[in-house]
Amino acid sequence: MTRTDYLRLRNAYIPAEIKIIFVLESPPASGRYFYNPDGPTTEALFGAMMRDVVEMTPTCKADGLKEFAARGYFLVDATYTPVNRLSDKEKEATTLCDFEALVADLRQYAKPETSIVLVKANVCRLLEPKLQERDFNVLNRGIMIPFPSTGQQSKFHQRIRQVLGM
Numbered sequence: 001m002t003r004t005d006y007l008r009l010r011n012a013y014i015p016a017e018i019k020i021i022f023v024l025e026s027p028p029a030s031g032r033y034f035y036n037p038d039g040p041t042t043e044a045l046f047g048a049m050m051r052d053v054v055e056m057t058p059t060c061k062a063d064g065l066k067e068f069a070a071r072g073y074f075l076v077d078a079t080y081t082p083v084n085r086l087s088d089k090e091k092e093a094t095t096l097c098d099f100e101a102l103v104a105d106l107r108q109y110a111k112p113e114t115s116i117v118l119v120k121a122n123v124c125r126l127l128e129p130k131l132q133e134r135d136f137n138v139l140n141r142g143i144m145i146p147f148p149s150t151g152q153q154s155k156f157h158q159r160i161r162q163v164l165g166m
Contacts, residue, residue, distance in 0.1 A: 001031065003080035009035040010076070013065045019072030020115045020139070020164075021106065022049075023131075025095065025123050025147075029082040034075055037062040048148035049075075052157045053164065074109060078102050078123055088122070095126055102127075103134055115139040117163055119156075120147045139163055 006027050013035060024045070027033045032043045039061055041047060050056055050064045054071060058064030068075075079098035083091040110116065116131060116138050118124045124144045131138050140163040148156035160166075 001027070001033070006033060006035070006077070006080045009033060009037075012037075013069045013074075014109070015069040015072045015074055017072050018074045018109050018111075018114055020074070020117055021110055022073065022075045022117045022119055023102070023106075023123060023127065024075060024077050025091070025120045026077045026079045026081060026083045029085045035065060037065060044149040044153075045147070048153060048156055048160075049073075052148075052160050076102070076105050076109075078127060091122060092126060095122070099127075099130060103131075106131075106136060110136065113137065117145070117160070119145045119160075 032039050034043070034045050039046070041050070041058055041061055041064065046061060046064065049068065050058055053073065054064065054067055056064065056067060058067065078095045081094050081098070083094050086094065106116065114137060116136050117140050118127055118138060121144050124140070128138055128141065132141070143159055143163055145159045145163065146152035146155050
């Protein structure tokens with residue numbers, strides 16, 4: 001899929017009023033994209049966001065995505081080039097290369113009071129200072145929220161709820 005394909009899927013679920021923008025690394029190389037309504041509800045990120053943020057168990061992704069948007073939540077990726085199969089150095093380079101596109105994306109949707117929540121260790125480390133320099137309201141300053149897979153689900157649950165005040 002191309003960046004345009006990902007944005008087409010994502011933009012079908014833009015909230016009427018965006019309260020929180022979650023910034024993640026990139027769509028996965030597997031094609032299991034958060035905003036693909038045809039995917040299974042058991043996808044790691046989708047399942048965690050539904051369980052720990054929206055607090056629901058949807059029967060299909062479309063229902064969960066509609067509720068996610070209805071609550072003012074929006075998810076963007078730091079890059080729309082899948083990086084999960086790249087080396088750490090390549091991930092960092094790709095993310096930094098696409099930083100200005102991320103800033104433009106955030107400026108399009110974020111008001112000054114819109115909270116930004118960074119998810120995944122490298123996203124937090126790389127982007128927190130850069131986004132703060134650009135005057136974005138990064139909610140999880142200094143709190144690293146891990147991606148909710150490979151044994152990190154409980155840390156994700158605890159930290160995302162801490163940051164969101166739940």
